[in-house]
Amino acid sequence: MPEETLPEQIANQLRRDILRGKLAPGAQVKERDNAAEMGVSRTPMREAIRILAKEGLVILRPARSPVVAQPTLREVADNIEVLTVLEMLSGELACERALDEQIEEIAEIQNRMASLYDDIDMLDVFELDMEFHLAIVRAANNPVLIETHRSILARLWRARYLSATRKRSRDRVLRQHTDIVEGLQARDPERVKLALHSHLEHLLINVQEYFQIGQTELPPESPHEPAA
Incomplete structure (x- = not known):
């Protein structure tokens, strides 16, 4: 790079x-x-x-x-809606088009995240999670999709990070990532899309809870809290 x-x-x-x-x-x-x-x-x-x-x-x-910036819940929800469609399409295309090396890269990121999860800073875990999702989209091998996804994802960085502060979800996140990786390795688009949809559905739930409570400050940081 x-x-x-x-x-x-x-x-x-x-x-x-x-x-x-x-x-x-x-x-x-x-x-x-x-x-x-x-x-x-x-x-x-x-x-x-x-x-x-x-x-x-x-x-x-x-x-x-x-x-x-301080986007509204409606703005964030609209972006999550589009992001979900883009990532599900990326997963489907990756099953068709990804090189074996690209799927290996995605699996390696997941393994690194699982091994480091309990020992590194929350923000570092979050950035590994974003790296995982970006790698899936790259594996779709569609430049227009990559560019569009990156643009939407960038608008959601803070919302996704804040959603990670709502509750501990370590086991769920790692399980869903594993499902995504195994679906890609099996070239099973339905399994990949289902896992991605479930993963991003929790993002919207966490963001909605954050806005309902009306927090304006980050809660105390813990190095062991999860990314969403």
């Missing part, structure tokens, strides 16, 4: 700050202050903020500092 540019590295750090709640919804993302804190110039910081704006994590404002 190509090495990340400086703006991409900065965007990754800001994204993690948003997911953790260090930069809360509605908070200003001050270009000068963040650049000084990270020891970088304002030019790559500005580009990093543009990357996050394309992902929907940050809202740009004319002549004012951008702010961290």
